[in-house]
Every structure is written in C-alpha cells, then in structure tokens.
Amino acid sequence: MKMKIIELVEMLNPCPTTEREIGYNSAIISILQNSFRKDCSKEQSNVLVDTLRSQGHEHAANLMTWNPQWSKEVILAIKEGTKLKAVKDLKGYTNLGLKESKDVVDIVALKFDASRF
Helix, strand or coil, rough: CCHHHHHHHHHHCCCCCCHHHHHHHHHHHHHHHHHHHHCCCHHHHHHHHHHHHCCCCCHHHHHHHHCHHHHHHHHHHHHHHHHHHHHHHHHHHHCHHHHHHHHHHHHHHHHHHHHHC
C-alpha cells in the first residue's frame, strides 16, 4: 500500500509525549526523509563531473560517469549537508587525495547553494 506524502504528514503527532508517540513520529519522519533523499537529477550529477574535470581530475570524472550510483551518493551527501561523508565517498570512489576531494565537494556545494538545487 503506497501512501501519499501528505497522508504521512497528517499522521504526525504535533505534540508527542510518550515514547511510543515519539517513536511513531520518528518512523514517519524517516520515511519522509528517505522519500526525498532519492532525488538526484542528471543535471546535478553533471555538476559534479564537470567540477572534477575543471579541477583536472579527468579519471575521477570518468569514474563518476561510469558509476552513476557513486555520483548520486556524493551529491545526496552534499545536498543533505554532510560534506564530510561526501568527501569520504568521493575519495573512496575515485582515489583522489583528501584535499582534492574536499576542494571538489566545496566547489559543488557552492554551486548547489548558488543555484538552489
């Protein structure tokens, strides 16, 4: 049974007081977060790949192009504000150094902030 987002929001208890109510709200919030988390457009992936190329990391850009799930995971981490995870993932997927990975994530995060992805 698929529920609409609005139905889930309406099920939230506005003033949870018991552990059960708090747990119930936490479960609903987790479902909502996961439903939004999966969105990552091709345009956003291209921003990451283009940034890698512009920083002289052609091999890393190719790896991200060939493995779109990697690109998606890095982008979602950036969008969620967990830049440390994004740096770690990018470094692990591409074998870039820590500084290079951090620089790329910082640039992409700034581009996302500027364009309001």
